[in-house]
């Protein structure tokens with residue numbers, strides 16, 4: 307059973323790698339950022355609530371994202387594994403996920419991949435990507451939020467012996483090759 311969680315700063319390549327791996331392994335790629343961006347585009351009640359957070363590069367409130375994840379991991383296609391990209395993003399969310407996986411009888415076997423990329427590289431990648439939230443000001447704020455809210459998850463998962471670090475500062479193909487070695491091991 308493959309259950310992977312991608313960690314790493316904005317622009318580390320989580321989405322790029324998670325999408326490829328999900329296709330190759332025939333698993334759902336669950337990106338909370340993509341779900342939220344679609345909700346904003348469709349102006350659903352979730353999207354209306356989330357929009358100002360995404361625009362500023364702030365995290366949406368835990369409860370909003372936890373409800374979304376609970377619904378998504380309960381769907382039939384998530385019962386034989388999944389790849390999470392962008393969740394969890396806070397220690398509270400990680401604790402919620404542990405409890406949710408027990409409730410859904412999906413606990414055990416998950417692995418957490420920390421994609422390591424230096425700040426100057428992620429900033430230049432994101433400026434080039436050019437998403438709405440990829441302005442220099444918002445990128446710098448997202449990096450601060452990453453450091454204060456999300457980076458503590460490295461210790462959280464390391465303490466649980468679930469963490470695997472991968473050098474994300476290589477070509478996409480080289481990162482994929484390193485990831486595949488982990489997934490088949």
Ligand SMILES: Nc1ncnc2c1ncn2[C@@H]1O[C@H](COP(=O)(O)OP(=O)(O)OP(=O)(O)O)[C@@H](O)[C@H]1O
Nearest residue numbers: 315316317318319320321322431435474476477478
């Ligand atoms: N190994 C790589 N080398 C160079 N560019 C890359 C690499 N991986 C991804 N990119 C590019 O960097 C940008 C950011 O990648 P991606 O969207 O996958 O990052 P992310 O970690 O999901 O970011 P975010 O958390 O902001 O959504 C994209 O334009 C992508 O094409």
Ligand SMILES: Nc1ncnc2c1ncn2[C@@H]1O[C@H](COP(=O)(O)O)[C@@H](O)[C@H]1O
Nearest residue numbers: 338339359360364365366371392393395
């Ligand atoms: N897990 C999350 N918690 C809070 N906010 C989140 C979460 N995942 C995504 N968001 C919001 O969406 C944007 C974009 O996310 P990406 O993963 O970078 O695509 C992020 O800045 C948060 O506002």
